[in-house]
Amino acid sequence: MSCYRHKKLKEDDIAICQCKYDTSDPKSACVDRCLNVLTNTECTPGYCQCGDSCNNQMFQQREYAKTKLFRTNERGWGLFADENIKAGQFIIEYCGEVISSEAAKKRSYVYEAHEVKDTYMITLDTNYVIDSTRKGNFSRFLNHSCRPNCETRKWTVLGETRLGIFAMKDISVGKELTINYYFEWYAGATVRCLCGAANCCIFLGAKSQRFKEYNHVWKDGNDRGYENKLTLKLNSAYEETRPTIEEHGYCAHQ
Numbered sequence: 001m002s003c004y005r006h007k008k009l010k011e012d013d014i015a016i017c018q019c020k021y022d023t024s025d026p027k028s029a030c031v032d033r034c035l036n037v038l039t040n041t042e043c044t045p046g047y048c049q050c051g052d053s054c055n056n057q058m059f060q061q062r063e064y065a066k067t068k069l070f071r072t073n074e075r076g077w078g079l080f081a082d083e084n085i086k087a088g089q090f091i092i093e094y095c096g097e098v099i100s101s102e103a104a105k106k107r108s109y110v111y112e113a114h115e116v117k118d119t120y121m122i123t124l125d126t127n128y129v130i131d132s133t134r135k136g137n138f139s140r141f142l143n144h145s146c147r148p149n150c151e152t153r154k155w156t157v158l159g160e161t162r163l164g165i166f167a168m169k170d171i172s173v174g175k176e177l178t179i180n181y182y183f184e185w186y187a188g189a190t191v192r193c194l195c196g197a198a199n200c201c202i203f204l205g206a207k208s209q210r211f212k213e214y215n216h217v218w219k220d221g222n223d224r225g226y227e228n229k230l231t232l233k234l235n236s237a238y239e240e241t242r243p244t245i246e247e248h249g250y251c252a253h254q
């Protein structure tokens with residue numbers, strides 16, 4: 001089983017903050033100085049002294065910024081700000097199937113072989129990857145930029161690690177929201193980056209100048225040996241990862 005199963009949070013593991021707030025100002029409940037906020041941990045309903053006024057449940061309450069989809073010229077669909085967004089603001093959770101890193105690697109080969117040009121995987125931690133190819137929300141339409149205006153941040157929500165998209169700077173309405181994928185293209189960096197940034201890495205998934213040149217040479221050099229290896233890996237990977245809803249369950253954070 002490669003898919004993540006939700007854990008039940010034990011009472012002893014619940015992080016309880018010591019916040020006291022001014023009841024005439026509910027906006028002051030669980031904000032900047034809240035011990036949980038300071039450690040990127042959401043308060044647990046029923047265990048926070050601020051009760052319904054707690055402002056530290058943005059993933060659980062889906063306090064997303066207003067966004068909309070827009071077709072870009074050369075990069076497919078993109079996600080755009082539909083309101084002015086402030087630096088540091090939570091925009092949306094990155095949702096999808098939570099699968100093991102090993103399963104993610106196998107799936108990348110399968111997707112590549114099926115000529116799925118778009119990749120929708122983001123690393124959650126050393127063991128897990130979020131794959132929104134088949135299940136997800138609007139966050140799956142975030143395009144890559146080598147000079148992004150958003151970033152991913154990990155938060156602990158009800159004992160589990162979840163990934164949120166946050167603004168790195170003030171973003172005005174109508175601007176495209178972008179992140180740096182920092183993702184390893186297991187099957188090779190073959191998608192040319194069209195972000196247009198001065199510091200552009202040229203290929204999506206390219207991590208260094210050396211990596212970029214290696215893949216570029218491989219693509220133009222038509223190295224058949226590499227392609228054969230890929231086919232072999234793909235056959236076994238496909239057998240092992242042929243996904244069904246029953247097998248993998250529905251493990252998106254939704």
Ligand SMILES: C[S@@+](CC[C@H](N)C(=O)[O-])C[C@H]1O[C@@H](n2cnc3c(N)ncnc32)[C@H](O)[C@@H]1O
Pocket residue numbers: 074075076077078117118119120121140141142143144145191192193194195204
């Ligand atoms: C997570 S999807 C983003 C949504 C996608 N544009 C769509 O229409 O579904 C990632 C894919 O979008 C495309 N893409 C994203 N950023 C890009 C960029 N900077 N340059 C070229 N293609 C990009 C690539 O095909 C990539 O595999």
